[in-house]
Amino acid sequence: MSGYLTASWSDFSVSMVGASAALTGLLFVALSINIERILTSDALTARSLSTMILFVVPLVIGTLLLIPGQPRTALGVELVAAGIAAGACLLPVNRPASRGSLEPRYSWWLFRLLPSVTIALFLVLAGSSLIAGVGGGLYWVAPAAIEAFLAGLATVWVLLVEIRR
Known part of the structure; x- marks a missing residue:
């Protein structure tokens, strides 16, 4: 498989x-179960929006790759x-002021700020190297998607389980 032949990435x-799509559904389940608690906290509302964006990014990327x-x-x-x-959507939502008082700083860095920067960077690298024909091409899409899924799942865990503690 080549990082420059889109057909092999279908x-x-x-x-x-x-x-x-499945993870976005899980997010909506988490939101609907704990909506009252989430709406009382600006930090949880921001985390919910960030997670929605994290799950939409791979949806958009996958859809773009499937255009014949x-x-x-x-x-x-x-x-x-x-x-x-x-990056333009994730960074403002995950700004330092959106970190809740109960959210540890390391958690904010690892699951909110870092993905906001690196997902954007991976996608820009993927697109740039695809255009140039060197540098990895579509292989940069995989870490962007994996990171989006893992960071989103960490927040879904918070919205489903940790919020009730």
């Missing part, structure tokens, strides 16, 4: 879109734009 894209016959340069530009958009 199975990965389909699985990424399916996982994103799309030129490599066009996909590269779309991935760069998706990276910039992801």
